Amino acid sequence: MQDITLKITDRDGVLHEVIAPTDMSMNLMEVIRSYELAEEGTIGVCGGMAMCASCQVYVVGGADQLTDMGDEEDAMLGEAFHVQENSRLGCQIPIDSSIDGLEVQIAPYP
Numbered sequence: 314m315q316d317i318t319l320k321i322t323d324r325d326g327v328l329h330e331v332i333a334p335t336d337m338s339m340n341l342m343e344v345i346r347s348y349e350l351a352e353e354g355t356i357g358v359c360g361g362m363a364m365c366a367s368c369q370v371y372v373v374g375g376a377d378q379l380t381d382m383g384d385e386e387d388a389m390l391g392e393a394f395h396v397q398e399n400s401r402l403g404c405q406i407p408i409d410s411s412i413d414g415l416e417v418q419i420a421p422y423p
Contacts, residue, residue, distance in 0.1 A: 317413035322373070323350045324419050327345035333408045341404035342368035345419065346398040349411065361404035366393035374416035379406060394423045 316332045319341070322328060333344045342357045353388065359365035363385045365410070372379065376399060382390075386405045390396050400420065 315410055317408065317410060319373070319412070320374070320414070320416040321345060321348075321350055322371075322416075322418040324421060326402045334357075335409050340404050341370065341406040341408065341415075341417070345403055351419055351422075356419070357404065359404075363389050363402055364404055366390060366402060369393055369400055369420035370403050370406075370417040371397055371418045371420060372399045372401055372415070372417055374412065375412065375414055378412045378415060382412060390399065 315335045317335055318377065319331050319333055321329050329348065333339065337395055340361060345351055346357055350417050356368050358367040366389050377392060379401065382401065383405065386402050389402060390400050393396055
């Protein structure tokens with residue numbers, strides 16, 4: 314088992330350095346939920362299907378570590394609120410060793 318470190322700024326502007334396991338097939342949205350970094354019912358509303366953008370994050374550091382955005386994620390962000398050039402959906406970012414040190418900020422909830 315290998316854990317990675319992520320830096321996540323919550324919607325109140327508080328930076329959290331969290332440890333995430335790479336052996337549980339989790340995604341970033343699930344890590345944010347497990348650490349309760351967003352109010353219940355305001356993140357992962359669609360269950361991680363790239364259909365609601367409630368798990369939108371802004372990639373602050375480490376964007377080059379991420380895989381390219383897929384068509385579903387791109388389409389959902391095209392309809393979402395508060396989208397910036399560095400927006401990604403947390404549910405589409407798998408937790409693996411390649412994103413160790415990734416820094417994100419949770420986007421405002423619509």
